[in-house]
Amino acid sequence: MLLPLSYSLRNLRARPGRSLMTAGVIALVVVACTLFLGLISSLKRTFATSGDPLNLVVMRKGSDNDGSSQLSLEAFHAVRFFDGIARDAEDRPLASPELVVQPFFRTRSGGRENVLVRGVEPVALAVHDRVRISEGRMFTPSAHEAVVGRGVLGRYAGAELGNALEFGRGKWKVVGIFDAGSSSFESEVWVDVRELANDAKRTFPYSGIRLRVAAPADLEPLRRRINDDPRYALEAQRETDYYAKQAKSADSLYVLVVGIAVLAGIGAGFGASNTMYAAVQARTAEIGTLRALGFSRRAILSAFEIESVALSGVGFLVGAGCAMGLSLVLEWWIGSVAFGASTFTTSVVTLHVAASDLVGAFVLALIIGVCGGLGPAWRAARLRPIEALRKA
Amino acid sequence: MKYAGLVLANLRRNKLRTALTGGAIMLAVVLVCLLLTMPAGLDALLANATNNTRISVHNKAGIVYSMPQSFVRKVRQVDGVAAAVAMTWFGGAFEEAGRVTFPNFAVEVEHIGAVYPDYPITAQQLADFRRYRDGAIVGRQIMHKYGWKIGDRVTLRSTVWPVNLDFRIVGEIASDIAPLFWMNREYLDQALKAQGRSGLGIAGIIWVRASDPNRVNAIMRTIDDLSRNSEAETACETEKSFFSNFFGSLQGFVTILLIVTALVALCLVFIAANTASMAVRERAGEIAVLKAIGFGRRVIFGTLLAETATLSAFAGGAGVLIAVGLTRALRVFSGWSEALGPLGNFIVTVPVIVQGICLSLLVGLLAGVVPSYGAARKSVAETLHEIF
Numbered sequence: 001m002l003l004p005l006s007y008s009l010r011n012l013r014a015r016p017g018r019s020l021m022t023a024g025v026i027a028l029v030v031v032a033c034t035l036f037l038g039l040i041s042s043l044k045r046t047f048a049t050s051g052d053p054l055n056l057v058v059m060r061k062g063s064d065n066d067g068s069s070q071l072s073l074e075a076f077h078a079v080r081f082f083d084g085i086a087r088d089a090e091d092r093p094l095a096s097p098e099l100v101v102q103p104f105f106r107t108r109s110g111g112r113e114n115v116l117v118r119g120v121e122p123v124a125l126a127v128h129d130r131v132r133i134s135e136g137r138m139f140t141p142s143a144h145e146a147v148v149g150r151g152v153l154g155r156y157a158g159a160e161l162g163n164a165l166e167f168g169r170g171k172w173k174v175v176g177i178f179d180a181g182s183s184s185f186e187s188e189v190w191v192d193v194r195e196l197a198n199d200a201k202r203t204f205p206y207s208g209i210r211l212r213v214a215a216p217a218d219l220e221p222l223r224r225r226i227n228d229d230p231r232y233a234l235e236a237q238r239e240t241d242y243y244a245k246q247a248k249s250a251d252s253l254y255v256l257v258v259g260i261a262v263l264a265g266i267g268a269g270f271g272a273s274n275t276m277y278a279a280v281q282a283r284t285a286e287i288g289t290l291r292a293l294g295f296s297r298r299a300i301l302s303a304f305e306i307e308s309v310a311l312s313g314v315g316f317l318v319g320a321g322c323a324m325g326l327s328l329v330l331e332w333w334i335g336s337v338a339f340g341a342s343t344f345t346t347s348v349v350t351l352h353v354a355a356s357d358l359v360g361a362f363v364l365a366l367i368i369g370v371c372g373g374l375g376p377a378w379r380a381a382r383l384r385p386i387e388a389l390r391k392a
Numbered sequence: 393m394k395y396a397g398l399v400l401a402n403l404r405r406n407k408l409r410t411a412l413t414g415g416a417i418m419l420a421v422v423l424v425c426l427l428l429t430m431p432a433g434l435d436a437l438l439a440n441a442t443n444n445t446r447i448s449v450h451n452k453a454g455i456v457y458s459m460p461q462s463f464v465r466k467v468r469q470v471d472g473v474a475a476a477v478a479m480t481w482f483g484g485a486f487e488e489a490g491r492v493t494f495p496n497f498a499v500e501v502e503h504i505g506a507v508y509p510d511y512p513i514t515a516q517q518l519a520d521f522r523r524y525r526d527g528a529i530v531g532r533q534i535m536h537k538y539g540w541k542i543g544d545r546v547t548l549r550s551t552v553w554p555v556n557l558d559f560r561i562v563g564e565i566a567s568d569i570a571p572l573f574w575m576n577r578e579y580l581d582q583a584l585k586a587q588g589r590s591g592l593g594i595a596g597i598i599w600v601r602a603s604d605p606n607r608v609n610a611i612m613r614t615i616d617d618l619s620r621n622s623e624a625e626t627a628c629e630t631e632k633s634f635f636s637n638f639f640g641s642l643q644g645f646v647t648i649l650l651i652v653t654a655l656v657a658l659c660l661v662f663i664a665a666n667t668a669s670m671a672v673r674e675r676a677g678e679i680a681v682l683k684a685i686g687f688g689r690r691v692i693f694g695t696l697l698a699e700t701a702t703l704s705a706f707a708g709g710a711g712v713l714i715a716v717g718l719t720r721a722l723r724v725f726s727g728w729s730e731a732l733g734p735l736g737n738f739i740v741t742v743p744v745i746v747q748g749i750c751l752s753l754l755v756g757l758l759a760g761v762v763p764s765y766g767a768a769r770k771s772v773a774e775t776l777h778e779i780f
């Protein structure tokens with residue numbers, strides 16, 4: 001016969017101070033773990049979701065990012081008319097020639113960061129169909145106008161609708177703001193490609209081409225055709241692969257955070273264990289009585305195990321609540337976290353802790369509850385009734 | 393000290409609890425130290441690697457914008473400039489890594505030593521750097537990471553220039569502060585010319601060493617004036633401001649790390665306080681008897697507090713030692729991680745160790761104060777009444 005559930009739960013209430021302390025420790029671990037997992041998933045959202053499965057990135061062979069690639073006008077005009085590229089209503093190929101430059105931007109706080117400025121033609125909005133002008137309008141070519149991503153907005157001096165943004169050799173009027181589903185495009189500023197090439201005095205007008213393929217089946221043949229073309233030494237890769245490679249730089253961060261969470265988890269497990277051991281010790285007589293009454297070892301073991309898991313459950317709930325609250329505060333206070341990637345550009349990561357980030361913390365809390373309670377529960381179950389009663 | 397025996401005996405009374413509490417505190421200290429090494433890496437870079445006589449000269453628009461190579465000669469003419477060296481980003485990817493995993497620059501071999509006299513490079517290594525066209529000087533961390541030795545040959549594929557170059561390592565910057573790879577500018581220039589290109593006519597950054605720290609500001613003004621209204625206007629800054637700007641974008645991450653560190657420290661106090669109050673509650677009767685036979689409240693308070701303080705000091709000390717070992721290991725295994733930048737240095741500075749130890753002592757005191765005070769304050773009759 002098992003002990004009723006209420007026995008375990010009432011025991012938690014019997015010593016509220018001690019229970020609260022333990023739940024508090026678990027809650028803190030949950031908060032720390034959730035914050036870190038939230039940071040990681042925000043990073044992943046920014047880097048890994050940037051590509052479109054129907055897009056190809058064309059760069060010079062050997063370049064690992066479009067910031068360092070160079071491409072000639074002839075190469076662009078040749079590739080533009082390859083088969084398999086999607087076309088718009090006016091039958092123009094959806095091939096976007098792009099130039100990437102990373103000038104200094106002044107941050108609001110007086111520092112400076114390298115921001116990715118992408119020179120594009122209006123066709124870019126059709127190729128990157130997740131990029132959408134949410135306020136204002138697209139820039140007019142040759143008018144020294146710019147559209148800025150949501151992550152850039154307000155972060156740098158002059159990065160507001162209607163203001164003049166200063167970078168490179170001149171001033172650019174911000175006429176629009178774009179949204180790109182939290183991807184890294186939102187950390188970019190887009191201007192006219194010819195004006196940018198002029199400003200940066202580039203000998204090669206483009207750094208790469210983004211292509212949209214007509215159908216998924218066209219992707220591989222087109223990719224091979226570009227790679228095998230002997231004239232221009234180009235390399236095409238899926239846009240999703242390109243961004244996945246860029247996101248790899250966050251991997252060491254992942255390992256670090258998981259390590260931290262595990263260490264903190266073990267520590268909290270020790271703390272929880274301690275409380276449970278004390279609970280067992282304080283109730284030696286009670287356990288003896290229960291055993292004498294005929295409750296089995298399994299019943300005692302599960303009662304204490306339930307008590308410990310319930311405790312970690314409370315800790316998780318409290319911690320989850322605090323973590324969500326704290327993440328709101330952080331979102332408001334820090335807003336976004338900037339990461340300097342290996343390409344020298346700043347990616348603005350909007351810190352957002354989602355409910356899915358709580359899953360990892362939940363698993364951790366559960367492990368703490370089960371493992372932390374196991375030792376004491378085992379000890380309680382093994383107590384011999386006569387000795388237990390005598391000790392008391 | 394008279395009561396040291398009592399304190400130790402009390403700690404030994406419930407060995408399992410002492411071990412669990414100590415373990416929890418130890419782990420928390422390990423974590424806190426580990427996290428503190430990251431901002432410490434940034435600080436160490438800014439404090440040690442930067443020199444108050446070194447100036448960076450780069451294009452006003454950004455470091456990816458260049459300057460004409462000829463500008464470095466004009467800079468050398470400026471009054472008060474002891475030495476100047478032009479550096480150009482090579483963007484070399486080491487084949488095994490496939491990506492650019494460390495900063496590598498083409499530098500003027502004859503000037504580099506004079507601009508970096510504070511870097512631990514021997515005169516012989518600098519002489520070899522001048523002698524061998526394909527020579528390279530590499531920072532210690534990179535050497536460690538890839539298991540390179542002086543004399544090794546390595547190939548870097550440039551992601552900026554259309555060349556792959558073979559290098560022989562002729563020297564090591566025997567310091568963790570500069571995870572750099574320097575190559576001979578002439579070598580790159582000739583490789584480009586061999587392809588029928590115009591060669592390397594540009595400089596990315598010019599590093600200048602001033603002869604006198606007091607003249608740094610004047611030199612910076614003069615250099616900026618020299619370039620005014622030219623094709624490439626420059627912006628000079630001190631080395632310190634250059635690096636703090638460069639890595640400024642990591643500040644948000646550091647803030648989050650520090651918040652987590654604070655949470656972990658809070659965790660620690662909770663765990664220790666929890667145990668201390670358990671220990672006190674369990675011995676309530678004993679404490680009452682001690683008081684009844686004449687021990688003063690101060691002694692009771694002191695011995696109880698000493699108990700938690702001793703435990704957390706020992707556990708914290710062990711935690712600091714483990715953290716030092718762990719960070720050493722992390723440095724060897726991870727090397728200089730690009731994603732973490734200088735935060736990935738895991739530098740255990742003396743302040744980190746001191747902070748770790750102070751933290752554990754503070755935890756012991758904080759955790760012990762409340763239950764010890766409660767136990768010391770309660771009257772004998774009250775306590776005995778509760779027990780019997």
